Amino acid sequence: MEFRTYSSPHLSGTNHVGRLMRGVMLAALPGLILAWWFFGWGVLVNLVLAVSTCIGAEAAMLRMRRRPVRVTLGDGSAALTGLLLALALPPFAPWWIPVLGALFAIVIAKQLYGGLGYNPFNPAMVGYVVLLISFPREMTLWAPPQELADARLSLVQTLAWSLLGTLPAGTGIDAISMATPLDTIKTQLGLGLTLTEIQAGPRFGSLGGYGWEWVNLGFLLGGGWLLYRGTIQWQIPAGFLGGLFVMALLFYAADSDTYASPLFHLFSGAAMLGAFFIATDPVSASTTPRGRLVYGIGIGILVYIIRAWGGYPDGVAFAVLLMNMAVPTIDYYTQPRVYGQGGE
């Protein structure tokens, strides 16, 4: 009897790119739901716009590059980029913000470099940073957490604002939007207030900003699940959060009137989203175990530096992109000791 032949190993596990990507998307659900709960329909509108643009752009680029469209889209990476970008965007952003960010992320930052696996920079963060430096005003249109809002937009009203730029009569966008807690601290410290005075306001909760701390907890929960499932390894989140925590602790201990507490930093802004979902993007991150720790710590420290002394209230995107640049060097110097190559 004759048989077909293949190369060993003949057995393969159940691990799959598509499964990984879908796992990460699923893990983002608690944070996403909490973000929707606290910041309204804008979160979901952004999500739909960003994800559909990412998928559309990926399909168009694949077709132009003569690559299999359906199979490649099945890996879920484009949808995940859209999801991560949307989670980073302000809820009152006009429709073209998520669309433009998604286009830039997929077309320039991913497909022009060769598609999945070949992009040196995190596509979602490239898209986000392009928006942040090109459209600073639109990128500050954050919503207040729901209990702090004077008026809350319904889904239809949110769509009208996003797509047509119209608001219910008698409200202006300045009236319904609100600066983020990190932004508030930055501005008010500039006005000479102390942190104790600033954080006495209702925008601040017991850990981070009110509402924000819950969203961060949501992402922490999802991140924990990813760790448990083995989708991500501990080094990058631990390095990121550890680096941020230690930096914050040092300066908080030195001057607690000017520098926010370590816990505040961990539960504000995009800390948890960044640590578990963004910095862990395998394609653009370091790949050696020690390198991942270095990479994570680097991001954590940079996030703190940008938050404390930089020109932007949060710095996850910049920190991730800066460390993306350092990845080849980190990988080179952190190669593991090979079996039989001496030392312990």
Next chain:
Amino acid sequence: MADHAGDHERLDLSRLHHFHGGLKLPECKAAATATPLRTLPVPPRLILPLQQHIGEPARPVVAIGDQVRKGQLIARAEGYVSVPVHASTSGRVTDIGDYPVPHPSGLSAPAIVIDSDGDDTPVAGTPHGDYRSLDPSELRNRIRRAGIVGLGGAGFPTFIKMNPGPHKPVDLLLINGAECEPYISCDDMLMRERPQEVIEGIHILMHALQVGTCVIGVEDNKPEAIAALEQTVAADHRLGDIRVQAIPTLYPSGGEKQLIRILTGREVPSQGLPADIGIVCQNPATVAAVYHAIHRNEPLISRIVTVTGTGVEAPANLEVRIGTPMRHLIEACGGYTPGVDRMLMGGPMMGFALTSDALPVTKTTNCLLATTREELPPPEPPRPCIRCGECVRVCPAQLLPQQLYWFAHARDFDKAQDYNLFDCIECGCCAYVCPSRLPLVQYYRFAKTEIWAQERDRIKADIARQRHESRQERLEREKRERAERLKRKKQAVREGDDNSKQAAIQAALERARARKQTGADSPEKSD
């Protein structure tokens, strides 16, 4: 490496160590261990490849038409790294020529074909003394003459492993009973049913190596084998410390380097051998073959083969004659199931695919795995590497498999070697966990083969260059010598000329002077 035994750190067997990475795999061993070991009858025709080992193929010492007996030498070892081949039964040599052999290349190789006479008449056995009266080198010779090679699958001549050289003192004999690959259970069945053969063989090897300690490492998914060995060891009151050590079931704990790490904490140096760190490692079936060779004076003519997978009706372990066509094994196990799709020799991780079941069982055939598409589906189309690092996490050699993949892919072989490509043991863990389903091991084999080819080309080019250079040198030298000779000749001629001129002048002067004298006298005389 070490000049004397003291150079090794003291052997500490009190605790187990870990190797990096590894995988928990589905075991799939139960089907073939459910029934006891059976002996397959001698088939009507045996095909005995001349190369069933690593090294030079053996050279036939029989001709077509010769009558041979069971255990008779039919091909002798050729060179040092080589072992002989023996007739697995009595009968007539009907052909010596190329036959398809089990090899990843799927190519044919020289083999001797014997048609059995059905009598299975052995060669006249020669009496032999107690192995303890034989010195190590005599034992090694006997092991070599019996054609024994590593039966775990690699097929390296055993006598070479038994001769690490005077500068490599051995302080531990390790028996690799881990059998970590899924499906394979031939060593398990041997250890369960014939533990005394393994222990007897161990005593012989300990004597041959002059070591006092032996550890048998067995994965803890084989409690019956562990119990059988422990009982045998407990009932054995001879000198020598033999221990049975259960180790956690984790693929590839049966890799020689990994097993050494688990049991001793030592690491075989990169590009080195276990003997460099005072260890000799053997497979239980090899040890049992040594027992047969020394105690019963029987060469290696049979082995235990696991026949399993959902592609066969009744999986089992069979003791078969070397050279038996594989289809006889399948028939003995109830034949194929309807969905059979592939047949592998070895396990699903490191085994290779066979093209047909007409191939003969060789000394290294530990397992025949016939599978259905449901069991081992055909490989999925690969996707791009996403650098997820799962391969790094599981690599038992602690390599960076994804980096090696990039370098192999880009044909950057220097870089691949910088990243220690040759420390890869091709266990397949990386490919197993790869979410992009990249055939990683295939890339490493490709890179290794290319590097070997380049190395061969380089050596060839070096030889050619050396030859060219020495020719140039010779031509130069000859030219120089010719010039030298010419110069000398000229000088000789010139000097000769000078001398003769001088001599002529001198002679003329002499003559003139003489004439003058005589002239001066003669005028007076003549006057």
